[in-house]
Amino acid sequence: MKFLVTVKRVTDYEAKVKLKADKSGVETAGVNMIVNPFDEIAVEEALRQKDKTGGGEVVVCSIGSADATAQIRSALAMGADRGILVKHDGAIDPFHVARVLQKVVEKEKPDVVLMGKQAIDDDSGQAAQILAELLGWGQATSANTVTLEGGKATVVREADGGLETVACELPCVITADLRLNEPRYASLPGIMKAKKKPLDELTPDALGVKVENRVVVKGFEEPAQKKAGQKVADVAALVDKLKNEAKAL
Amino acid sequence: MATHLIVVEHQSGKLNKASLSAFAAAAKVGGDLHALVLGQGVGEIAKAVAPYAKKVHVGEHAGVKDRLAQPYAKCITDVANAIGATHVWAAASNAGKDLMPRVAARMDAAMASDVSAVVDEKTFKRPMWAGNVIGTVELTTAKKVITVRPTEFTAPAAGAAGEVASVSVDPGASKMSFVKFDAVVSDRPLLQDARVIVAAGRGVKGPEGIKTVLEPLADTLSAAIGASRAVCDAGWAPNDWQIGQTGKVVAPELYFAVGLSGAIQHVAGMKGSKCIVAINKDPEAPIFQVADYGLVGDLFKVIPELTEAIKKAKG
Ligand SMILES: Cc1cc2nc3c(=O)[nH]c(=O)nc-3n(C[C@H](O)[C@H](O)[C@H](O)COP(=O)(O)OP(=O)(O)OC[C@H]3O[C@@H](n4cnc5c(N)ncnc54)[C@H](O)[C@@H]3O)c2cc1C
Numbered sequence: 001m002k003f004l005v006t007v008k009r010v011t012d013y014e015a016k017v018k019l020k021a022d023k024s025g026v027e028t029a030g031v032n033m034i035v036n037p038f039d040e041i042a043v044e045e046a047l048r049q050k051d052k053t054g055g056g057e058v059v060v061c062s063i064g065s066a067d068a069t070a071q072i073r074s075a076l077a078m079g080a081d082r083g084i085l086v087k088h089d090g091a092i093d094p095f096h097v098a099r100v101l102q103k104v105v106e107k108e109k110p111d112v113v114l115m116g117k118q119a120i121d122d123d124s125g126q127a128a129q130i131l132a133e134l135l136g137w138g139q140a141t142s143a144n145t146v147t148l149e150g151g152k153a154t155v156v157r158e159a160d161g162g163l164e165t166v167a168c169e170l171p172c173v174i175t176a177d178l179r180l181n182e183p184r185y186a187s188l189p190g191i192m193k194a195k196k197k198p199l200d201e202l203t204p205d206a207l208g209v210k211v212e213n214r215v216v217v218k219g220f221e222e223p224a225q226k227k228a229g230q231k232v233a234d235v236a237a238l239v240d241k242l243k244n245e246a247k248a249l
Numbered sequence: 250m251a252t253h254l255i256v257v258e259h260q261s262g263k264l265n266k267a268s269l270s271a272f273a274a275a276a277k278v279g280g281d282l283h284a285l286v287l288g289q290g291v292g293e294i295a296k297a298v299a300p301y302a303k304k305v306h307v308g309e310h311a312g313v314k315d316r317l318a319q320p321y322a323k324c325i326t327d328v329a330n331a332i333g334a335t336h337v338w339a340a341a342s343n344a345g346k347d348l349m350p351r352v353a354a355r356m357d358a359a360m361a362s363d364v365s366a367v368v369d370e371k372t373f374k375r376p377m378w379a380g381n382v383i384g385t386v387e388l389t390t391a392k393k394v395i396t397v398r399p400t401e402f403t404a405p406a407a408g409a410a411g412e413v414a415s416v417s418v419d420p421g422a423s424k425m426s427f428v429k430f431d432a433v434v435s436d437r438p439l440l441q442d443a444r445v446i447v448a449a450g451r452g453v454k455g456p457e458g459i460k461t462v463l464e465p466l467a468d469t470l471s472a473a474i475g476a477s478r479a480v481c482d483a484g485w486a487p488n489d490w491q492i493g494q495t496g497k498v499v500a501p502e503l504y505f506a507v508g509l510s511g512a513i514q515h516v517a518g519m520k521g522s523k524c525i526v527a528i529n530k531d532p533e534a535p536i537f538q539v540a541d542y543g544l545v546g547d548l549f550k551v552i553p554e555l556t557e558a559i560k561k562a563k564g
Binding site (some may be wrong): 019132141158163 | 262265285317318319322342343344346347348349350351353354357360361362363372375376377378379380381382383384385386387388389390413423425426427428429430431432433439459470478481482487488489495497502503513514520523524525526532537538539540542543544546549551554555558559562563
């Protein structure tokens with residue numbers, strides 16, 4: 001089976017998030033950049049499903065600056081077969097990400113598109129569902145378990161209040177939740193091999209997509225800071241504070 | 250003038266109260282509020298939201314009995330277009346997150362996810378980077394789709410009941426089908442609705458710790474129990490209990506973080522709580538930076554003592 005997996009270059013989840021001095025965006029200078037953790041899970045799932053379903057191909061695609069090549073190479077080092085960088089500098093909103101991916105899908109004709117359920121930087125969680133609608137495909141978001149069998153994907157989703165199982169005809173779009181799998185670490189030979197794997201470069205223009213963002217970020221601010229709390233000495237003091245100061249009991 | 254359509258969510262015959270936050274957010278823009286209830290046998294749900302809307306549209310059809318993104322997106326879009334909706338809203342619940350981007354695509358509308366404030370009819374504030382940054386976003390399309398962070402909008406006051414009318418919906422052809430829903434059964438209040446939440450971190454050391462130490466405290470306070478990702482990943486608690494950037498966002502009156510370090514991804518989902526209490530044996534744990542009251546100690550000793558003391562204090 002053929003899988004198309006998306007990887008986004010994002011700031012490390014362990015890095016401290018700080019606004020630039022002019023508040024035009026989040027500071028990335030000197031900040032470690034990683035593959036969006038949910039996308040890494042998506043890559044892992046594609047690799048496992050490829051093995052389970054008797055081979056095929058895992059193609060990874062990133063939309064971003066030339067720097068995103070590093071994230072594609074990380075996915076190739078995990079075992080993906082081939083990469084596509086759709087080179088775009090500057091902001092791109094979820095709708096245009098989906099439009100670009102739609103064009104990539106039309107070229108590549110995957111059986112399954114696997115994506116992360118959200119990117120941990122802008123936390124929008126839109127692109128996969130928009131893509132599914134543009135393609136007229138079924139979608140399964142927040143996947144916890146995926147079974148590809150009999151021309152369909154049966155997916156257990158992490159829903160509110162429990163686990164929901166849906167079935168989608170193939171081809172379809174699936175987004176990975178945290179507990180879908182535990183991504184492997186790239187091996188040294190894997191990293192070496194990744195350097196030689198094919199990596200094509202495209203642009204939104206070449207794919208016939210004009211990026212005219214319809215979600216425009218006007219500015220950033222820091223969230224309101226909580227006022228400092230206090231440590232209490234023991235249980236009696238805590239209950240006293242809760243009862244008489246916070247009036248929370 | 251704006252015309253709003255609020256997509257009302259329900260589960261097992263009950264209104265998801267998070268939907269009310271979408272009414273509150275839409276009201277901030279101003280204009281007419283319409284609601285849409287899809288499903289089968291959903292008359293009671295429609296009645297429950299009638300006090301918040303000018304008109305409630307009820308779309309009943311075998312094809313929308315179960316909530317599936319593809320047929321739902323079509324029905325919502327059809328109704329939105331029929332009433333000339335400028336804004337379509339839903340709560341940023343798991344279902345809203347699954348569904349609404351698809352509606353946006355179908356309506357050719359731009360979408361703002363999980364907004365925490367309404368600036369004007371096209372401008373919204375939303376947390377990004379796990380809530381470390383608040384972005385102000387403008388939607389430039391004529392039609393707009395918005396999901397609302399429920400904890401940031403208090404449910405609106407009930408007004409005179411609006412008209413309830415059925416609307417014919419056509420789910421169209423769909424490439425997806427519903428298989429089953431395995432509900433987490435619990436007698437406790439829902440995390441989203443609870444006044445008090447007791448949250449378990451890895452420090453509880455296993456499901457036993459939750460059962461023998463945290464549950465008695467939760468019982469005493471009629472609290473919901475939540476958990477960190479580490480606890481859910483370990484299988485000590487259902488996934489549905491996860492609080493955080495990628496789990497549920499909650500804001501109860503009182504939040505106990507027990508044996509939980511306070512990683513930013515967790516804090517993103519609970520820092521709006523009115524009063525936060527942290528119990529951790531490590532005085533340097535980051536959770537103490539967001540806690541109103543911190544107690545350094547071994548939870549296996551502190552929590553049973555606390556449970557007894559609260560029982561006494563409540564008389
Ligand atoms: C993409 C991504 C998304 C994530 N999303 C979420 C999310 O939505 N929600 C979430 O919670 N996490 C999330 N995480 C994980 C997060 O980064 C942390 O790893 C996690 O929250 C840690 O859980 P914890 O505090 O239970 O465990 P730990 O960090 O291991 O903390 C355990 C704490 O228990 C204390 N302790 C141990 N024993 C005792 C004792 N006997 N008495 C008192 N205290 C004790 C320790 O001092 C320690 O502070 C995410 C991570 C990533 C990468």
